Amino acid sequence: EIVMTQSPATLSVSPGERATLSCRASQSVSSKLAWYQQKPGQAPRLLIYGASTRATGIPARFIGSGSGTEFTLTISSLQSEDFAVYYCQQYNSWPRTFGQGTKVEIK
Amino acid sequence: QVQLVQSGSELKKPGASVKVSCKASGYTFTTYAMNWLRQAPGQGLEWMGWINTNTGNPTYAQGFTGRFVFSLDTSVSTAYLQISSLKTEDTAVYYCARPIGGGAHWFDPWGQGTLVTVSS
Numbered sequence: 001e002i003v004m005t006q007s008p009a010t011l012s013v014s015p016g017e018r019a020t021l022s023c024r025a026s027q028s029v030s031s032k033l034a035w036y037q038q039k040p041g042q043a044p045r046l047l048i049y050g051a052s053t054r055a056t057g058i059p060a061r062f063i064g065s066g067s068g069t070e071f072t073l074t075i076s077s078l079q080s081e082d083f084a085v086y087y088c089q090q091y092n093s094w095p096r097t098f099g100q101g102t103k104v105e106i107k
Numbered sequence: 108q109v110q111l112v113q114s115g116s117e118l119k120k121p122g123a124s125v126k127v128s129c130k131a132s133g134y135t136f137t138t139y140a141m142n143w144l145r146q147a148p149g150q151g152l153e154w155m156g157w158i159n160t161n162t163g164n165p166t167y168a169q170g171f172t173g174r175f176v177f178s179l180d181t182s183v184s185t186a187y188l189q190i191s192s193l194k195t196e197d198t199a200v201y202y203c204a205r206p207i208g209g210g211a212h213w214f215d216p217w218g219q220g221t222l223v224t225v226s227s
Contacts, residue, residue, distance in 0.1 A: 044217055
């Protein structure tokens with residue numbers, strides 16, 4: 001099983017600032033990585049797939065990068081609606097696995 | 108629009124069973140498989156497995172064999188998750204999610220989630 005490790009666990013950022021979230025895979029997942037956003041009481045929402053392709057309707061301030069074992073989600077200028085928990089997920093092999101999440105909170 | 112609508116919250120006693128439904132709309136149900144995921148209180152996401160909506164063949168992740176059963180009613184575009192012999196540690200939000208991306212599997216959309224609470 002591929003273990004996904006996200007860092008940091010919590011990121012405190014002021015509105016308008018940049019947030020950089022990391023996701024590391026225990027072995028290569030190529031570019032088969034997705035990012036999701038989850039707000040309290042809501043289901044996860046797909047942001048990024050293929051490591052860097054934004055899903056339909058996702059603002060350009062969400063930028064995914066990386067390949068192999070190291071991935072980054074950058075939110076270029078945090079808006080109030082971006083404060084949430086973010087998960088990465090690999091789909092290169094079975095079972096599909098998720099990171100433990102990074103909570104982006106208001107500084 | 109593509110939508111997955113799940114059944115409502117459940118409160119069950121240990122040892123009981125529960126069946127969660129996930130009704131799909133906005134697309135041809137049998138074109139995509141259906142996945143199930145779990146999120147324990149305050150925890151991350153755990154993939155439980157998936158079911159082929161053409162054949163009805165389920166695949167379960169390790170840790171979700173035996174008491175967990177995926178099923179379908181294609182006539183009403185609905186997938187089901189049944190959990191038997193419930194334990195307190197089964198308390199969680201259960202999500203259905205549609206996998207997309209050809210042979211790849213990222214998930215979009217997700218159902219709104221069904222909270223299953225197991226308590227005596």
